[in-house]
Amino acid sequence: MRALAIAPYEGLKELIIELGRSQDFEIQVEVGDLEKGVELASRAADQGFDIIISRGGTAELIQKKISIPVIEIEVSGYDMLRVLTLVRDYPGKAAIVGFPPISEGAATVCQLLEIDISTYVISKEEEVKPTLKQLLEAGYEFIIGDVITVKEAENLGLNGVLVTSGKESILKAFQNAKKIHNYFSRLRRKLSIAQQILQEEEEGFVVFDTRFNIVYSNTFFTEQLNKTFKDSIIIEDVVTEIISKGKYTSIIENNNIFWKVKGTKLQGYEISLVLFRLQRVESNQSRLSEGVNIIASLMNSSPIKSSFIKSDQMKMVLQSAERYSKKKESIWISGEKGTGKEKLAHYIHFHSFKGSAPLMTVNCSLLTVEQWNLLLGEEDLLASNDNGTVFLKNIDSISLSNQKELMSYLMKNKPKSRIIVSSSENILTLIESGTFLYDLYYLLAELPLSLPPLSKRKEDIDHISRIFINESNTKYGKQIAGIRKEAIAELEDYNWPGNITQLKQVINETVLLAIGPFIEKEDIKYILNTKVKETEMAHMDLTGTLEEIEQRIIKQVWLEEGMNQTKTAERLGINRTTLWRKLKEI
Ligand SMILES: Nc1ncnc2c1ncn2[C@@H]1O[C@H](COP(=O)(O)OP(=O)(O)OP(=O)(O)O)[C@@H](O)[C@H]1O
Numbered sequence: 001m002r003a004l005a006i007a008p009y010e011g012l013k014e015l016i017i018e019l020g021r022s023q024d025f026e027i028q029v030e031v032g033d034l035e036k037g038v039e040l041a042s043r044a045a046d047q048g049f050d051i052i053i054s055r056g057g058t059a060e061l062i063q064k065k066i067s068i069p070v071i072e073i074e075v076s077g078y079d080m081l082r083v084l085t086l087v088r089d090y091p092g093k094a095a096i097v098g099f100p101p102i103s104e105g106a107a108t109v110c111q112l113l114e115i116d117i118s119t120y121v122i123s124k125e126e127e128v129k130p131t132l133k134q135l136l137e138a139g140y141e142f143i144i145g146d147v148i149t150v151k152e153a154e155n156l157g158l159n160g161v162l163v164t165s166g167k168e169s170i171l172k173a174f175q176n177a178k179k180i181h182n183y184f185s186r187l188r189r190k191l192s193i194a195q196q197i198l199q200e201e202e203e204g205f206v207v208f209d210t211r212f213n214i215v216y217s218n219t220f221f222t223e224q225l226n227k228t229f230k231d232s233i234i235i236e237d238v239v240t241e242i243i244s245k246g247k248y249t250s251i252i253e254n255n256n257i258f259w260k261v262k263g264t265k266l267q268g269y270e271i272s273l274v275l276f277r278l279q280r281v282e283s284n285q286s287r288l289s290e291g292v293n294i295i296a297s298l299m300n301s302s303p304i305k306s307s308f309i310k311s312d313q314m315k316m317v318l319q320s321a322e323r324y325s326k327k328k329e330s331i332w333i334s335g336e337k338g339t340g341k342e343k344l345a346h347y348i349h350f351h352s353f354k355g356s357a358p359l360m361t362v363n364c365s366l367l368t369v370e371q372w373n374l375l376l377g378e379e380d381l382l383a384s385n386d387n388g389t390v391f392l393k394n395i396d397s398i399s400l401s402n403q404k405e406l407m408s409y410l411m412k413n414k415p416k417s418r419i420i421v422s423s424s425e426n427i428l429t430l431i432e433s434g435t436f437l438y439d440l441y442y443l444l445a446e447l448p449l450s451l452p453p454l455s456k457r458k459e460d461i462d463h464i465s466r467i468f469i470n471e472s473n474t475k476y477g478k479q480i481a482g483i484r485k486e487a488i489a490e491l492e493d494y495n496w497p498g499n500i501t502q503l504k505q506v507i508n509e510t511v512l513l514a515i516g517p518f519i520e521k522e523d524i525k526y527i528l529n530t531k532v533k534e535t536e537m538a539h540m541d542l543t544g545t546l547e548e549i550e551q552r553i554i555k556q557v558w559l560e561e562g563m564n565q566t567k568t569a570e571r572l573g574i575n576r577t578t579l580w581r582k583l584k585e586i
Pocket residue numbers: 304305335336337338339340341342343344422424464467500501504
């Protein structure tokens with residue numbers, strides 16, 4: 001053990017050195033009172049000292065400012081006895097002024113020995129001067145006390161008598177120092193073992209205090225996970241939530257690797273601490289990231305701009321979505337392909353009480369059997385984002401056996417995360433035909449939302465197109481300043497079987513092709529008549545007889561023209577009677 005003694009007065013230094021010679025530890029002694037003492041002590045840890053020994057106010061100050069243990073040389077009964085014996089025969093009035101260890105000890109000794117010396121207790125350094133001034137005015141001449149009191153008394157012209165520490169007090173401090181050192185050594189050893197174990201782990205550990213500062217983290221966390229963690233969750237919100245509720249689970253992603261995050265409150269410290277443990281999700285067999293996507297809470301980059309929505313139908317959907325976002329029940333979003341179901345799921349998540357944790361999207365139509373097993377089986381991923389949202393996209397595309405598995409999983413595990421699902425097929429038809437489980441639908445569709453096709457919300461085409469122009473400008477470095485009214489009318493005239501996804505594609509193409517600063521009606525017409533037709537043709541179902549294919553084409557054009565027979569006949573180059581006859585056959 002190496003000890004540094006900070007002696008508030010010169011004489012103490014000599015005594016410590018003398019007594020230290022016969023000790024089995026190394027001791028170095030410096031002289032320094034109060035702030036000077038703290039300054040000397042602050043370098044102790046760097047110089048390899050294990051413990052500090054000091055006295056009175058200086059010891060107290062050092063203890064507050066540095067982290068290595070500080071042992072106090074206490075004022076003993078012998079010390080008091082010695083000084084009182086010395087002053088009892090002094091001519092003139094004497095008083096004892098000091099902090100409780102000195103003043104209380106003195107009072108007891110005075111009482112026992114029937115010495116008539118008054119005692120004044122002070123609790124703060126600032127009280128010393130006024131107390132001494134009062135005593136001076138009251139005719140006192142001698143002041144007995146600690147270093148601070150004596151110095152101050154002498155400054156005021158009084159006679160100061162220092163209560164010095166005797167041999168016994170110093171030897172007792174040495175003994176205490178050894179005991180404390182042994183205790184700390186054992187503790188440090190345990191701590192270093194625990195730390196080494198944590199450092200070896202390929203898992204992240206991080207501890208935050210209530211002011212959201214990191215008080216501990218292992219190397220693995222610092223080097224590999226710190227950034228993703230901070231980008232993925234809102235630490236302030238999550239730490240506050242854990243302190244009030246106790247537990248937290250969510251999932252984050254870093255370079256296609258998923259990490260389960262578990263947060264717990266640590267008990268037994270003077271301030272609340274929150275521990276996060278980050279465990280890797282093992283997915284050797286398959287690349288989970290192909291079907292599962294994690295969106296961090298801080299990445300809500302392109303939310304639905306609700307002020308851009310003009311159609312009453314869509315406004316009502318958004319109002320319900322906002323209301324639902326505050327509830328715990330599962331939400332089922334239905335709507336044709338490309339109507340914005342995923343966008344709406346994001347909107348709900350970021351408006352909800354679960355918004356401080358990530359949004360985990362599982363695209364059911366992309367999942368392989370192994371990935372499905374990973375989600376519900378070994379890794380139990382669906383239940384690992386309890387504080388966030390799980391979005392099961394295209395739920396209508398999962399097989400009956402997977403539906404059954406999901407159903408029993410949900411019944412058994414009851415995940416606490418918010419669940420949102422989306423489907424584009426008419427689910428009631430699927431239930432009727434026996435390809436979708438009635439029970440699963442009712443379990444997940446506690447709060448249903450239905451998105452209208454774009455053809456039923458044409459008022460929104462204008463504003464949404466402008467959002468897409470802006471996006472395409474950024475993407476391709478173009479400077480399109482706007483879109484002509486006539487061009488918008490052209491867009492509104494179209495039927496949009498591919499909904500918003502298709503509108504986005506059309507705007508994208510138009511922006512790429514446009515030459516002038518504005519998108520003109522002709523630009524839109526050209527794209528709609530060529531590109532769109534091409535892709536529609538490419539996706540056309542050519543099975544069946546010629547008659548059946550013809551029927552499908554007629555129906556498609558008729559729908560695209562808003563069931564207007566004159567326009568349909570014109571486009572197909574047939575007369576209205578023929579069209580009417582053919583439509584009747586469909
Ligand atoms: N209100 C909106 N404002 C701007 N862009 C939107 C809006 N709604 C949807 N989009 C965009 O339209 C496209 C389709 O949206 P989304 O993927 O949410 O639809 P979906 O119904 O989930 O599609 P699918 O059924 O094909 O999976 C996306 O590129 C999305 O960003």
